[in-house]
Amino acid sequence: MRTSKWFRLVWIVPAALVGLAAVVLVAQGLRTLPGVQSFLAEYPGESAVPAGAPVGFPAWLAWQHFLSSFFLLLIIRSGWQVRTTTRPTANWTRNNTGLIRTRNPPAKISLTLWFHLSLDALWVLNGLVFYVLIFATGQWLRLVPQSWDVFPNALSAGLQYASLNWPTENGWINYNSLQLLAYFVTVFLAAPLAVITGLRMSGAWPKNAAAFNRAYPLQLARAIHFPVMLYFVFFIIVHVTLVFSTGLLRNLNHMYGGSDSESWVGFWIFGASVVVMAAAWFAARPLFLRSIAALSGSVTR
Template sequence: MSTTKNKSGTAKGKRSRLYWTVPAVLVAAVLVVLLAKWATGLSGVQSFLTDYPGHSELPEGAPVGFPAWLGWQHFLNAFLLLLIIRTGWQVRTTTRPGGYWTRNNKGLIKTKNAPTKISLELWFHLTLDALWILNGLVFAVLLFATGQWMRIVPTSWDVFPNALSAALQYASLDWPTENGWVNYNALQLLAYFATVFIAAPLSFITGLRMSAAWPKKAAGLNRAFPIEAARAVHFPVMVYFVGFIVVHVFLVLATGALRNLNHMYAASDDAGWAGVWIFAASVAVMVAAWFLARPLFLRPIASLMGKVTSR
């Protein structure tokens, strides 16, 4: 009886915090908008916004527009990242795994010790990680080979005051002019840079540190990078990715959905519907993958790479 009461009390406590969190966030958002509108009405701030309109000039020779490969990369990154976040949360919260997977200790890779048994959820998470990293390497090679890196790597210090300017414009609801086909605003540039060159590598290296692939006997390396530090960073990075996705999708749809989706998926700068239909198809694929990523469907695939058991 006491256990039931404790669980009921915990559930009520969580709901109570949720009830208070939603209005608190709304009130905070209103206050931010009002403060930003007041600030942008000041003569000094208006002068700052004039001097720094919200975007930095790109280096000479920077490409204009988006190649088709970037659209495919965008879909693959979104697809894999969505499932990585889902499986990462499952690994963190699942108490009764849907099965267990053990690598076959034969073939090209052999070890003296018995292979480690891991949950089916962790196996899927690590498999998705490997695919995401492979896709990321292809993305990085193409990014630097085609010059697209110049669009998401800061090359001037004025990116920081311009990012502050863009943030003030967003917060005051007088949003900066969007022209992503040619140049991102400075806040977008910094966000994309942080996601590609900071958050993604952090996610990879901390995940690797917590995996069985990390060398256990490298005492000096393990002291320099303890597993506790990796755990402390890995989850916040996942939270960052969730926040980035939410804000990114919202702004794509709120700042000219047709044109933005054509940029991202149809490699064109018009306001047609091609990008919308491709985006809709990609969402359908992601939704299907979300619901199919269950033990019933994962076990046959996992069994091709190792031994799957119920315990």
Template sequence: MVAVALLVLMAAVVLVARWLVTLEPVQGFLAQYPGESELPHGAPVGIPAWLGWQHFFNVFFMVLIIRSGWQVRTQRRPPASWTPRWGANPKKISITLWLHQSLDILWLVNGAIFVVLLAATGQWMRVVPTSWDVIPNALSAALQYVSLDWPTENGWVNYNSLQVLAYFVTIFIAAPLAAVSGFRMSAMWPAKAKRLSSAYPIEVARAMHFPVMLYFVGFIVVHVTLVLATGALRNLNHMYGGQDAVNWFGFWIFFASLLVIVGGWFAARPLVLAPIASLFGKVGR
């Protein structure tokens, strides 16, 4: 019943959007703001190989982080425990939480490298708004998407403004929020820092962390859907093949990356994790 209601609502939204774009004022708005802002002078063209690798590692870690985070939230009886070797009073945690926090650290390292390379290569200009007209252009792009008359895709040169805002929020707002809330909830938070803990209660971190995870899930679903629906071979070549072409090269690299991610998904179980976790602490029941 809920699915039917959602389909009816989506159909109604599309019909309203298609009616709006027939109105003369709206057509004038779309002509003035076609959906993308002009890039700053000297902005790089194309997607370098390092960005493709960063994208893969980010997806790999994020998928496993979401999986392990959901398990931490729902597991009543963890399959095993893990106790660190360091610290005066080492705290025992579940092996699932150990995996989640370990993946978080790897994801943060990868993210830090990503941000440094964005700044060093000028790629930041493609994902950071540099003009206020990004807002009306984003509204224009959103209206075009909803009306099913999708904006022209040319991600090799410039993302549309809605994409720019989505990437900016994901990289520079959602990711830091996930990091600071996750750190507050982790065993790495200094237990004796009473003033700091009082200023930043763990309840605030918990209230922030789960919605941020839901944001990432929603972003991934929409992002993958649009990549596949707006010229899959060309889009996959941009990110995985490092070329602006329509062939199967990027697709097969993407397919291989999916196999690695699926392999990681099935490997993230106590039988495989225990020997790795034992290198950094004590694994028990």
């Protein structure tokens, strides 16, 4: 039984490679058609830069990018553990003292769920700061589509990516339309959905609001929350792959080095951030989490 399971998993990789090769061949074949060539000429893959849109990436955006990635990585890890762990190694109970005090005894939750919820709170706080800053500095103009031609341009960019003939990369000034739609969906749709559904599933949600709970049932939140997590996993994989394959040094300098050059500054800062993430991934174990969780509650095996 176990051998059969692993045999099926082994075939996922070659099947995916065959599928990708088929997509590339089809895309390259489509680009030889005169109608498709005319479409690509009319819609090169990016919309015009909105008037007043800022150029480049400020230092605060680099920090926001790192913190968001850092928290999201651990949120996905802990969320998957919450979903798949049947017998937690430790539990956490909030101290019913201080500013947070309830009549009923605090509920006991797994240490993994405590870690997941704590990371969620930090991620939401970081996201609120991000929203304030992008609207205060005009960076939102680079994340919100301003014209309907973003859709045919996104289709054009997707076809260029699929045929391995990359669209023009000039993210320091303007994202291509496929990037723009992906970032818009991630920032303004997927992130709020993750927060709203996660809040509905948490103990902070009011259980006595019967009418509101019927309008927004727990089952609906659960049905949305997990696919949103899968979206973030897919987005991260595609995003990192394209960053590495469409001009590694320049892309990393955009986000981490604060310049449009091809120096190694951004690469080394990115490398340091990866080390920090790897260390946090290793440290996210009950052995290390117990002492932190004990600061706000009692931890039991």
